[in-house]
Amino acid sequence: MSGHDIDLNVSPETKAVLREVKRFGMEVMRPAGIQLDRLADPVDVIAQGSVLWDVFKGFRALGLHTMQIPRACGGLAEEKDPMAAILIAEQLGYADAGLAISMGVSCMPFNYAAMFPTPEMQQLARDFCADRDGRMIGCWAITEPDHGTDWSLGGGNLKCGPSVKAVLQGNEYIINGEKSAWVSNGTIATHALLHVSLDPSRGMQGQGLAIIPLDLPGISRGKPLDKMGQRPLNQGSIIFEDARIPKEYMVIPYPDFINASSGQGLAMVNGGMAIVFAGLAKAAFDEAYAYARQRVQGGVPIIEHAPIKLKLMKMFERAEAARANARRMALYNLANPLAPSVVHAVAAKCLSTETATFVASEAMQIFGGYGLAREFPIEKMYRDARASMIEDGVNDALAMKAMEYM
Ligand SMILES: Cc1cc2nc3c(=O)[nH]c(=O)nc-3n(C[C@H](O)[C@H](O)[C@H](O)COP(=O)(O)OP(=O)(O)OC[C@H]3O[C@@H](n4cnc5c(N)ncnc54)[C@H](O)[C@@H]3O)c2cc1C
Missing domain, CATH: 1.10.540.10 (Acyl-CoA dehydrogenase/oxidase, N-terminal domain)
Known part of the structure; x- marks a missing residue:
């Protein structure tokens, strides 16, 4: 790098x-x-x-x-x-x-x-x-307009269950409901990994998992979402109105199986986020370091000023800690796909996304006014990083869930 x-x-x-x-x-x-x-x-x-x-x-x-x-x-x-x-x-x-x-x-x-x-x-x-x-092109359709954190926390509150429901009729499931505008690749995906409610009486614990093509009758999309960070990432809702899928597409029709294996999904998604955003933290550091060596104030490159040096070192320290931690967690979890460490994956997601946001924010400070200017990459990196603390689960909610696996 x-x-x-x-x-x-x-x-x-x-x-x-x-x-x-x-x-x-x-x-x-x-x-x-x-x-x-x-x-x-x-x-x-x-x-x-x-x-x-x-x-x-x-x-x-x-x-x-x-x-x-x-x-x-x-x-x-x-x-x-x-x-x-x-x-x-x-x-x-x-x-x-x-x-x-x-x-x-x-x-x-x-x-x-x-x-x-x-x-x-x-x-x-x-x-x-x-x-x-x-x-x-695939997408992961889990969040719903009325259920975001509810999906991260799962839990036994029977009043709160998924709004996208699948009902078995003969050899087909009939699907109704809407997945939220936050589904990444939502308006361009050809296939979805889709979480549905199979047994509404069990709330969030009554879910099934399907893998489906998205060109079936009864499936439509919302408009691409306009947002602050990660703007190149397409997002948008997916709407199901009596969409019929063959029974075989419901790859996990057993809620108990999903509940027992949900840790594997959490570890996989959070593990990926941890690595990607450790990469962004390093990118923001590199931009700030390069800028500090060439921007002259007080007759010398600003890296010669002690406060800038200290700031850069703190950013480097944190970015390196996030990268090392993410790599260590991912190596372990890749070697143990059936029993990954959920707490380490969530800890790494939180550490990497918070570090990326910290480093990008400090980088903006080092750039001074130019940090806010669109001709430099820092303000975009900051917006991209900021989104990551909500992405694929708000960090606090993920942390609360992870404690159940401690
Ligand atoms: C960039 C990005 C990419 C995403 N990609 C996808 C994707 O590919 N697929 C997909 O399905 N979703 C995706 N999401 C959606 C994401 O998972 C949700 O935004 C997230 O889970 C939070 O849900 P919400 O936005 O509805 O917030 P809410 O659930 O409404 O939460 C609002 C606030 O209330 C807090 N809160 C809520 N409930 C509780 C509680 N019980 N206890 C304590 N605090 C609580 C939350 O922590 C949060 O601070 C993406 C989001 C972003 C930002």
């Missing part, structure tokens, strides 16, 4: 892959993210000809979408050194955190599909691995 990185002694092959990812990140993702962020209307982010599609194509061309899918379905899961997967995700977060999340989420339904040994799901995962153009 930059001159002040410790060599982690990964293999020459991994170093070669990381060089390619860095090139893609800094030559394609970073400029695309800046361009997309400046578009006033989020509809233009996803328009034909938008640079967003270059990012999708570049990500697919490198085969990064297949990293968590086993060889049997055409993926690279067994080929990659686990540290490579972690460093790749960090590098993508370094380049542009919102786009890194978009790319990660775009794989979610297909990564899950590969885990289910039915012919439909295995074929779906294979088709996804073969897609080098970005035709198949």
